[in-house]
Amino acid sequence: MQLKLLTIIFALFVAGCVTTDSNLTKRAVSYTDYSGRDKHTALVFGDFGFGTKQQYKIGKAMKQACDRVGCDFAIGTGDNIYEEGISSVNDSDMQAYFEKPYAHFGRFDFFMTLGNHDHRGNVDAQVAYTNYSERWRMPSRHYAVPKLPTWARFFALDTTRVNPQQIASAEAYLCSAKGWKIVFGHHPPYASTESTHNPKPTTIYVDQTKRELMPLIKKCRIDIMLAGHYHLQEHITSPYIDILVQGAAANTTGRGPLDLDKEAKSLFREKTPGFGIVTVTPTTFSAKFYDQEGKEIYRWSKSKPLS
Numbered sequence: 431m432q433l434k435l436l437t438i439i440f441a442l443f444v445a446g447c448v449t450t451d452s453n454l455t456k457r458a459v460s461y462t463d464y465s466g467r468d469k470h471t472a473l474v475f476g477d478f479g480f481g482t483k484q485q486y487k488i489g490k491a492m493k494q495a496c497d498r499v500g501c502d503f504a505i506g507t508g509d510n511i512y513e514e515g516i517s518s519v520n521d522s523d524m525q526a527y528f529e530k531p532y533a534h535f536g537r538f539d540f541f542m543t544l545g546n547h548d549h550r551g552n553v554d555a556q557v558a559y560t561n562y563s564e565r566w567r568m569p570s571r572h573y574a575v576p577k578l579p580t581w582a583r584f585f586a587l588d589t590t591r592v593n594p595q596q597i598a599s600a601e602a603y604l605c606s607a608k609g610w611k612i613v614f615g616h617h618p619p620y621a622s623t624e625s626t627h628n629p630k631p632t633t634i635y636v637d638q639t640k641r642e643l644m645p646l647i648k649k650c651r652i653d654i655m656l657a658g659h660y661h662l663q664e665h666i667t668s669p670y671i672d673i674l675v676q677g678a679a680a681n682t683t684g685r686g687p688l689d690l691d692k693e694a695k696s697l698f699r700e701k702t703p704g705f706g707i708v709t710v711t712p713t714t715f716s717a718k719f720y721d722q723e724g725k726e727i728y729r730w731s732k733s734k735p736l737s
């Protein structure tokens with residue numbers, strides 16, 4: 431009897447330790463209402479989750495740049511937790527590779543997407559983690575950024591597992607919209623560099639993404655894609671869409687360059703660690719790329735009538 435009691439006490443102690451170690455509190459998630467604004471500014475970063483000094487350094491530069499220009503929220507382009515994603519919401523990697531490197535942002539919405547490395551782990555846990563963080567926001571594997579004005583549509587894609595439901599949701603949200611139609615996700619449909627962080631050859635992802643996303647991009651006339659996967663900063667233009675690749679928020683890697691698809695063209699391509707910031711108004715879209723010191727290395731803008 432005494433042994434049984436001791437066993438129960440030990441089990442309760444272990445359970446208590448697990449809860450204490452994770453230090454997680456479930457909370458109600460609320461989103462800032464931006465619907466009445468006439469300008470939005472978003473930090474864009476990707477392929478960050480290593481927990482290295484360089485990630486911290488870039489995280490500091492991200493915040494300083496945002497303080498200068500006034501970021502409303504962040505867009506994450508995936509590969510959030512290397513190498514294997516997370517196993518549960520209690521996984522300590524979420525603290526080491528996301529919360530701590532960006533704790534200095536305080537209460538700030540990071541709208542996140544899933545990368546291929548995240549898919550090696552429990553992606554539902556990354557979705558559920560939204561309820562345990564004051565920063566991490568991934569309400570579903572694919573979703574529309576909430577409470578934006580009708581002229582600024584940001585839709586998050588899970589490019590590693592595109593399915594008909596995801597495409598139908600994106601079409602319903604984007605196709606008939608006026609203003610800027612922006613998708614963000616991990617894999618772009620064009621690439622000029624071979625990634626070294628891949629379980630498979632890069633071209634498989636590029637070919638797959640092009641096959642799966644180009645019909646949506648063409649049908650809904652998507653203006654911009656914010657992507658990652660390739661550990662560099664790049665602007666690729668094509669007759670159908672402009673792609674801003676931000677996959678350098680912890681390091682730069684990759685072999686290459688590859689031959690870019692003949693219908694696309696690389697306007698800027700640098701293996702410079704850093705991040706981007708984009709600003710949208712009803713008729714303008716502008717982007718700036720920054721290095722890890724916060725120095726601007728590229729800028730681009732586009733305008734169109736609100737229609």
Ligand SMILES: [Fe+2]
Nearest residue numbers: 509545546659
């Ligand atoms: Fe990736």
